[in-house]
Amino acid sequence: MHNMFKFFVLVTVILFVSSPIMAQDKPSLTPPEGFTALDTPNDIGNSISLLWQASANDKEGISYIIYASPLEDGPWLEQDRVLSTLGFKSDAPQYFGLSEENETWHFYEVTSIKKDPTDKNPLPITATTYFKLAISNGTDVIEFHSIVSAAPEGNWFDTSKLNVLIFVSIFSILILYFISLARKNPNLFIRHIPGLDAIEETIGRATEMGRPILYLNGLLDMSSLSTIASTSILGKVARKVANYDSQIMVPCYDPIVMSVCQEVVKEAYAEAGRPDAFKEDNIFFITNDQFAYAAAVDGIIMRHKPAANLFMGYYYAESLLIAETGVATGAMQIAGTDAITQLPFFITTCDYTLMGEELYAASAYLSREPLQLGSLKGQDYSKGFIILVLIIGTIASTAGSAFFINLFRTF
Amino acid sequence: MDSTILGGWIAAGLTLFMFSSLYKDNPFYRFGEHLYLGLSVGYIILKVIYANIIGGLYKPLFEDHQYMLLIPTILGLSLYTRFFPKIAWISRITFAFIVGYGSGLTIPRIIAGGIFQQIEKIITPLGKTGATWWEVFSGIVIIIGVASVLIYFFFSVEHKGIINKISRVGIYFVMIAFGASFGYTVMARMSLLIGRSYDLIEFATPKYYYATIVLLVLMVLILILYESMRKKEEGSEANA
C-alpha cells in the first residue's frame, strides 16, 4: 500500500511540474536515501550487505553502479551494475527475515573485491571496505558522494534459525518435565506394544528348541539414532536371554557397533549372574558391504536355523533378502525399523513389526523404568501439539494468513 | 580366450551359484557367499588403508602436521582396550564420544529437516485459486491421515472409544500406503531380474561357448551327486 501511495503522489507532482518545462530532457535522478553497508547477518563472515531504499528512479533502463575501495578515499573500483528493478531485501529472508517492509529496500551482497567488472578471480573480502553508489540510465552516470563502510565477521547466532531453537526448547521441556513427573508417581499407563511383549515368549520358545536367537542392528554406524536404539534393545533382550541361559548371535556390519554390542551383552550376562556363560565370539564382524552382509547372514540363518530373528535398526533393500530367508526356516521374527521404505517388506515377512517410533520407545518400554516411560508421555503431548498446529495452520493458511507457513520456514 | 569370454564364464557361474540358494543351501551358494565375503572385505581393507589411514591420517598428520588428528587416533586405539578386561572401560569413552556427537547433531536437524518441512508441506492452503474441489478434498484427506496416524502411535492412551476409532482410521491409511509402496517396488525388483536374465541369455550364446547352459547342467549333476552322497552318509550313520 505504502508504495502505491508514493507513486500516485509522484505522478501528480511530475505532471503538474513538468507540463511547462516539458522541453527539459535531463533525467531527475535523486540519490537514494538510507544507503548503508553492514556485515551480512547470520553468515560465516565472508560477505558485506549494501542496503538502500527503493525510490522513484527504479524504472526500466536505470541501473545502479557499485564502487568499492579498500581505503576511504582510495581508488574507486567498479564492482557491478545492478538493474534498479531487481535485488531487494525480500530476496534474502535467511538474512533479513520475512517482514513486508523488506520489499522497499534494495540489497546487494558483496563477497569479493574485483579490480574491474571483468576481473576473473576477485579477492575474497576480509577487512573493512568502503563503498559508493552511482546511478546511470545507460548513457550518463551520476555519482552520489555518501561513502559507507563495513567489515565482514562471523556471527555468533543465526536469527533465521530462531524458530528451530524455540521448538527444540519446547519439546525438551515437555519431555524432561514428564520424565521428572514420572520420578514422583511411577505408575504411568503405557499401552501394550504386541511386538515387545512377544520377545519374552519368543526367547522362551527358542530355549526350549535349543536353537540360538539371531539379532541384527541394521546398516548404519554408531552415531545414528536407529543403531543406538537397536543396541539399547539388545541390552534388554540379552538380559532375558541370559536368564533363560540361552545363546544370542549378533553378526555385525560395523566394527564399532560390534564392540558396543560385545560390551552390552557382556554386562547383561553379568547382571543376570552368569558372567561365565557370555561367549564374546557370538558377536562377530562380517563385512561392511550391503549384499555380501545379506548373503552371509542368509547363510547363517539357513545353517544355524535360529528359532528367533530380531531385526532392529535401519535397513535398506536387503531387509527382504534376510527376512524372507528367515521365514523359510520357520523362525519367529520381530522387526523394528524407522526405515519407512522397508516397513512394507517387514510387515509381509515378520510376525511382529515395530513401526518407526515404536523402535525408539522399545528400550523405555522393556526397561519399565519410570524415568524412561516418562519420556513417552512427553512425546505424546508433543504429538498432540503438532496435530493442533497442523489443523490450525491449515485453517489459517487457507484463510490467507501466511503466519504459520512463515513460522515453519527453514533456511 | 580373451578376458571378456573368461569374464563371461565367471559372471555366469557366480550368478548361477547365488541363484542356487533359491533351491536350498548348497555348496555352490556357500562358495559364492564366502567368495563374495572375501572379495568385499579385501576391497574394504584397501579402502581403509588408502583412504582412511594413509589419506585421512598419515599424510595430514606427518606431512601437513595436523596434530589435532592425534585425538581421534587415541580414541580409535582406545577401542582396542576391549582385549584387556581390566581397562576395557576406556573404550566406553569413545562410544560416548560417537553417541554424544550423533545425538547432539541430530536434534536441530531433525526438527528443521523432519518436523518443520513436514508441517510446511501439509499446511499449504487448501483453497488455492483455481484449485478444484478434488484437490481440496485430497488436502483434507491428508490432514485426517497424518492426524490419525499420529494418534495411532500415542503411547500413554488406551486404545478405547473415540481414540480406538481414530487409530483404526490411522492404521487403514498405513496399510494402504504400505500395500501401494510394496506394489510400486515390484517393477524395480523385476527389472533387476530382467537385467540378470539378459546377461545369462547372452552368456548362453555360441560367442561365450554356451557358458550358462554348460554350467547349469554341471551344477545340477553335481548337486544330484552331492544329495545322493549325503543321503548314503545319513543312511549309514542312521544304522551305524
Add this chain to the structure above:
Amino acid sequence: MDQFKKLAPLIVAFVMGVFFGLQYYIPHPFTDDLLTGMSKWFIVIGGIAMGLGIVSLFYSHIYKIKRRAPAWGFSFVMFIALFTMLGVGIYCANAEVITETGKQTIYGWLYQSFMVPLQSTMFSILAFYVASAAFRAFRAKTKEATLLLIAAIIVMFARVPMGEAIYAQIPTFQVGGMTIPPTIGNITGWIMKTINMAAQGGISLGICLGVIAMSLKIIFGIEKSYMGSTK
C-alpha cells in the same frame, strides 16, 4: 576410581551432545571448522576401528579351520578371495587388460567380473522374494491385511502396459468434467500422492519425536545402555 569410570563417558556424551546441538545455530567459522574437522576425525576413528572388525572376522574363520568345523573349506575360499583382492589392489592396481566393454585395469576387471555379478544377482533375488512374500502375506485375514492386498494389486496392475491395456477396455463416461472411472494412472497417482504421503508424514513425524526424546535421554545420561548398563 570406580565413580570416574561411570561418570567419564556420561560427561563426554553430555559435552559432545550439547556442543553439537548448539553448533547448528552458530554460523561462526570457529564452529564451522569444527564440524568439518569432526568428519575428518570420524574417518580416522572408523579406519582404526576396522582393525577390530578384521581381527574378529579372521578369528572366527581361523577358529573354524583349526577346529575342522563342518564346511571349514569355505573359510579357505574366503581367505583366498580376500588376499587375492588385496594383492591385486596393492601390487598391480593399474596393469591394463583390454576387454570388449572398454580398457580396464586388472583391478577393474576383477571388480567387473566378480563383484558386479555377485552384487546384482543378490539384488535380483529380491524379485523372487517379492513374489513369494506377496503370495504368502497378502491374505485377506483381517481388514488391514485386505487393504494392504488391494492397494498392492491396484498399483501392480497399473504399473505395466498389460494392466493399462486391460483397464482401457472399461467404458468411461463424463460427469461434470470428470471422467468416471478415472484412468488407472490417476488412481495410483492419487494413492501415492495422498494416502501414501499422509501415512509417511504421520510415521516420520512420530520418528522425529522418538529421535529427539532418545537424543535428550542420551545427552542427560538417562539412556546409558550403549555403555553396557542395562538399566
Add this chain to the structure above:
Amino acid sequence: MSGFLKKMSDLDKRVIFVLISLAVIIPLLYPLFIEINVNPEVKAVYDTIENLPNGSTVFLAMDFDPSSKPELYPMAEAVLRHCFRKNHKVIGMTFWVTGVGLGEKALTDIAKEYNKEYGTDYLYLGWKAGGYALVIQMGEEGIAAAFPVDHYGRETASMPILQKITHLKNIDYLVELAAGASIGTWYYYGKMKYKFKMGGGCTGVMAASWYNLLKIDWINGFMGGLRGAAEYEKLIDKKSKATRGMDAQSVSHMLIIAMIILGNIAYFANRAKGNK
C-alpha cells in the same frame, strides 16, 4: 478340487520361483509385443528427430556402463535406428570409461544394419578424460580439437562428417543417455552457451526427477527407464530388447496378482471347509 486348493494355500516357495523365472525368461526369448501407450515426453524426442531435415547431425552422449545397460542400451539402439533411417549423421561419445565399449558396440552394430559408412555417416569419439572441459573445448575450438583422434585412434580432422559440423553449435540435436548426473555438464557447458536442442533418456529411478528438467526446459523430452525405451521402440516400429523387457514386466506382474488371488481363494475355501 479341494486337494488343489489345499496345496495352493501353502504352495512350496520353489514353485513360485520357477514360475517367476519362466515369466521373465520366456518373454525375453519369444516377445509378446503387448500394446504400450506412448507418453508425451517420449513422443517429443521422437518428433524432434523425425522433423529434422534428412541428413542433419545428432550427437549421442552414451554416459552409462554395464550396471545400467538393461535400461539405457536399448534406448541407444532405438535412437540410432531412427537417426540412420532418416539419414542423419551421428557422433557418439561417453564420459564413462567403463562403458566406452558399449557405445562402440551399439554404434557399429546398428550402422552395419543400415550399412552406414564410418567417417561420413557416423563417428565414435569414445572416452577421454576431461569432463566439462571437453564440452567447452568442443564448443570453442571445435570437436576435432577436443578429440584429435577418435575411439580407434584415427585422425578426426580429415573425416568428412566433421567438415561441415565442426563445433557444438552446428549439431542439430543432442541426445544424452544418463545413468548419472552428466546431464548438468551437457546443459551448463553445452546447451546454455551453444543453444543446440537437447533431449535424452535416464534410468527408471531417476525418471521422477527428470520431469523437473523438462519443466525448466533443459530438455525438450526424455525416455524414462525401460518403459521409455519400449515406447520409443514402438514409435520407430522396431520392437526389440526394451519391448521384451516390458513384456516380462507385464507377465511377471500379472503372475503375482493371479497367485495372490488364487492364494486368497484357497485360503477362504479352506477356512469355509475348516469351520464346516
